[in-house]
Amino acid sequence: MTAVVEATDLEKSYGETDALAGASLSVERGEVFALIGPNGAGKTTLVRALTGTTEPDDGTARILGNSPTAVDRSRIGVLPQEFSPPGRLSARELLSYYAGLYDDARDSDAVLAAVGLADSGDTWYEELSGGQQRRVCVGSTLVNDPDLLFLDEPTTGIDPAGRRTVWRLIEELTEGGTTVILTTHDMAEAERLADRVGLLADGRLVAQGTPAELVREHGGSSRLAIETGADLEAFADLDHPVERPEHDRGRAPGNAVVVRNIEPAEIGTVVDYLEDRTITYTELSWTEPDLEDVYLTLAEPTEHERTDRFEGRDGGVGETDLARTGETA
Numbered sequence: 001m002t003a004v005v006e007a008t009d010l011e012k013s014y015g016e017t018d019a020l021a022g023a024s025l026s027v028e029r030g031e032v033f034a035l036i037g038p039n040g041a042g043k044t045t046l047v048r049a050l051t052g053t054t055e056p057d058d059g060t061a062r063i064l065g066n067s068p069t070a071v072d073r074s075r076i077g078v079l080p081q082e083f084s085p086p087g088r089l090s091a092r093e094l095l096s097y098y099a100g101l102y103d104d105a106r107d108s109d110a111v112l113a114a115v116g117l118a119d120s121g122d123t124w125y126e127e128l129s130g131g132q133q134r135r136v137c138v139g140s141t142l143v144n145d146p147d148l149l150f151l152d153e154p155t156t157g158i159d160p161a162g163r164r165t166v167w168r169l170i171e172e173l174t175e176g177g178t179t180v181i182l183t184t185h186d187m188a189e190a191e192r193l194a195d196r197v198g199l200l201a202d203g204r205l206v207a208q209g210t211p212a213e214l215v216r217e218h219g220g221s222s223r224l225a226i227e228t229g230a231d232l233e234a235f236a237d238l239d240h241p242v243e244r245p246e247h248d249r250g251r252a253p254g255n256a257v258v259v260r261n262i263e264p265a266e267i268g269t270v271v272d273y274l275e276d277r278t279i280t281y282t283e284l285s286w287t288e289p290d291l292e293d294v295y296l297t298l299a300e301p302t303e304h305e306r307t308d309r310f311e312g313r314d315g316g317v318g319e320t321d322l323a324r325t326g327e328t329a
């Protein structure tokens, strides 16, 4: 089967900055390939090289069997991160405008319905909510019924219901054979939608695989977060590695001690430990590793994680069960 997107050793520098330092990837028809990575990693440059809006210094890119600059533009759709259509056009007028750019386009009302805006066709773009506006933007990339769709943070600023509408839409599109390159900072979005994920750091795809593969290889061990002000030394006798991360998933800075490599059956021993030493805490929460752990390990390694990575720790990941359990004291 021929890949819909094929990039080999792409390189692109801006002065001293290597935006792409040898990026290769291959995406098959109907796949969602999610590009994740910190700001400045090279995601936009990679998408620009794949869409023919920038010329790589080295390496090759082919999309739909052609060079990105020679491909039939009516077969691709691109949603940039910043996209501000005129405010004084209705949602329907906007979609009709974009449809008018193609010889053969979808009906604007059908596209409005697909993005969950069947009732807002007459509303001016500027009067739609931020989430509705983003859905119109997603709709504008669908008017030509593209075979290959590049979506740069499609759900940023969309409320949870709107986000799910866009997710379902992307799922429907790929079921119909559309290939999607999705750039996102939302790990839940990548985990839900992506068949494969590529993590870019410093212009290189440092890891590629299904979300489950990446979690198994790089997600590390399960973790028990204890919300407590107690010193880390208080946990010295615990039979597991512990750390106090600067930031831990929405908690106040430095407000959690994290016990690593721990199974649910062992939580009781930790509770006993806390009680024996009268260590006060406000919450315990146990989690399996997920894509966010992969991201934090590979893209923004902390001292602890770097050490673990180089010492080669045991992954021990449940690839299907991402359930979280919690207990409040």
Ligand code: ADP
Residues within 6 Å of the ligand: 014, 017, 018, 019, 037, 038, 039, 040, 041, 042, 043, 044, 045, 046
């Ligand atoms: P991302 O999309 O992952 O945030 P980019 O591809 O935008 O990353 O940028 C990668 C690196 O290349 C960054 O250091 C950025 O500053 C630099 N860069 C990107 N585009 C340009 C440009 N047109 N001129 C100069 N530097 C650029």
